Amino acid sequence: MINGQIRDKEVRVIGEDGEQLGIMSSREAMKLAQEAELDLVKIAPKAQPPVCKIIDYGKYRYELARKEKEAKKKQKTVEVKEVRLSPNIETNDLNTKVNNAKKFISKGNKVKVTLRFRGREMAHMQQSKHILDDFAKLLEDVAVVEKPAKLEGRSMSMVLTEKR
Structure with missing residues (x-):
């Protein structure tokens, strides 16, 4: 979930450089993300409260795809x-x-x-x-x-x- 899709009242926010910004309402977190011209992405939805991070979503998706591809390379299939x-x-x-x-x-x-x-x-x-x-x-x-x-x-x- 990103930006407007996040409907939780409170979220734990992590900044773009990895520091904890604390627990705040999702509206405040959205404002912080918009000020930095980045996206608010929910990383751990099961946590209490859910953890969100201020990052560039396109870059985040690219990194995930790259990690997945790397993991696939390391797999050995046995015929x-x-x-x-x-x-x-x-x-x-x-x-x-x-x-x-x-x-x-x-x-x-x-x-x-x-x-x-x-x-x-x-x-x-x-x-x-x-x-x-x-x-x-x-x-x-x-x-x-x-x-x-x-x-x-x-x-x-x-x-x-x-x-x-």
Whole structure:
């Protein structure tokens, strides 16, 4: 809320250079703001009495937007990358997939390892669990199992994350 929108009887006023001007009526605070050719902005509406500051509103909004943008830059989004395997995978193919997973983990992403079953492979689902265990074992120096292997329909999957 700014200027005329502030309807409180009394407000605590902070000057343009940050010093406390004390508690006064909102009309008096508005006069002070107009004399300084600035805006009266309600900063803490929940306080008793509400806190208002005499500042340039456009500049204040710009500063808030800049702080928000800066905070957004510092955020790190974690993606989940997927590595798909099949039950009859050969050793060299498995090593290639392990190297890909290492790259993903080193970049700070999570890796979902999925073992897909098709046709007759469905009959030997439990015997193929060792492939996922081997995969986790090969990555145990850089990754830790976040979600252990779990059967979901035609696939078995687990999630690996970076070791802390």
